[in-house]
Amino acid sequence: MTRGRGWERITLVLSEEQIIAALKRGDERAFVQLVERHQSLMLRVARRYVRSGAVAEEVVQETWLGVLNGIERFEGRASLKTWIFRILTNRALTRAEREGRMVPFSSIGDDDDDGPAVDPDRFRPAGDRWPGGWKSFPPSWDTLPEERLLARETLSFVGEAIAELPERQHLVIVLRDVEGWSAEEVCQSLEISEANQRVLLHRARSKVRRCLESYLDPEPALT
């Protein structure tokens, strides 16, 4: 389908309502389009739960079976996308538990008690004239050349920083900031509260900023 001429592709891209209706009718093209659209992200998400790529593929496959078996009862209270990802994360969790793996969304606290957004040493101590104020200001990145921040090398560093985040922080920042999902979509897909989603996003972003800072400015002043 990707090689189709422009007009073919445009007419083939269906809205979510159209896909749901077509799927209920048993339209294979609609199903294929749905799989193509989500498969690769589903694999990426499943991979954070289970031990191997092969198992992740099985989880994704099981998810599609779940979608087919459930589409008749799908009421559209969540979007189709979040409904699919919720099935995915549930299957992945079940699978991970069976594997006896420490899994991200069932164990509380694995990455909940993380440190502060910024190293406390960067701030003035209690008893100082301005307690909690910067010892020295973080530098502005506005003067960095655009090419530096968005250079391939910088981005690959950012990608590594994200890959190393604890599972839940990783999933939230990938869905929100890489894939551009809304907070609501992430909460529904991962079955977490809005407050929880925000805490995870905060930790993830703060950590990536710290990594980026150490990359762009290896020795932040501490005086």
Added chain:
Amino acid sequence: MSSERTITCQELTEVLTDYLEGVMSREDRARFDAHLELCDGCVNYVSQMRQTIRAVHELPVAEVEATVPDDVLAAFRAWKRGDPV
């Protein structure tokens, strides 16, 4: 500002996501903005965070897969025929 209490730079770094997500109370938001008016360090910090988000956003999204695994397609066809899948 209605409240005398101000926030410190350190506190600001911990509530920045609430600020960027637009979920702060009006009062907290006013405090946050008032702090930024006076603190170039935090202006830089907020800007660094925005740049970080922008860089993350530049990472490649998951690609559209042009192939559907055979097993998945076979399952679909079975489902369509009414076979248990």
